[in-house]
Amino acid sequence: MFDRVLGIPAHPLYIHAAVVLVPLLVLTAVLYAVWPASRRHTRWPLVVFALAAPGATFFAKESGETFSANRAFQAPQMKALIAQHEVYADRLFLFVFLLTLVALVMAFMIPATAGGRVWIKAPSAAHWAAAVLAVVLSGASMYYCYRTGDSGAHMAWSGF
Template sequence: MSVGLINGLPGHPLFVHGAVVLVPLTALALVLCAVWPAMARRLGWMLPVLGLVALALVVLTTESGEWLEERVKETPLVEAHAEMGEGLTPWVIALVVLAVVVWWLGRAARRRPDGEDAVGSPTGGGPTGGRASTTARMAASVPVRVVVLVLALVVSVGAVVQAYRIGDSGAKAVWEGKFSTGEPGEKG
């Protein structure tokens, strides 16, 4: 299956709608989970999966956009949009990486430094008991949580802003000068 055509229609506008929804949703979920560890525990592995789905949609959108660019009239607006198009992928990769970090920290923080997990069961105290306690202390430490939160905020804002800028340039490339701003039936 080509990402260029879906049921005879260009795939790009179809993939765009998914990416436009999932990138901001992933960014919001990431920030919420970084601020509120209970949310990270509730979402669990769904946070990294959401990020991976958003990344897949961004890659499909970019690939289908390149396919479409070769088949539409070249204009300065289309060129500007195409140049911006690949700029979202690094931001979404960073979202996925941070989603995995937040998920991992949420799992690690479940273990208490005193050798018990979050429900009060001993962690085993064997050869990995000391490492688990150290990891749990690190995951629960304020400096680590603050650094992860700041990174999550920066990457989330960057991803959403970049998605908006690319989408805005695409909308201008498609629609600028192709409709009337007057009342229906008016010319001009």
């Protein structure tokens, strides 16, 4: 499952889902956190992206580990570059997972409309804490999404 898809290496295919879904999760989480008027429209996309982005990131990370075992990537210089790329990917997965948890809590704790129903009852301070945490985790997720993608692209396109 993590090695090949229809005979093609899976990693280059799976990373495209993560590259699209992580920024969409970040965008909707930040919008939901800081712009109350957007909540009515972004609650369910936030939930969908919060469920899809960590899955895409996990598939990209696991397929990358399988891909790096290819004997074409066993040179010491390449192994060092792959090790750094894996560090970025591990951190990306951690931050996306944490953002997912905060986004789901936020989606069900902060009402989408002024008189809206919430599933998680919490004081106003918890709403602010979740919103601030969502923005901070969004920034970290985007940073590691960029660093992971940039390091992988340099390996693929710059002659290692």
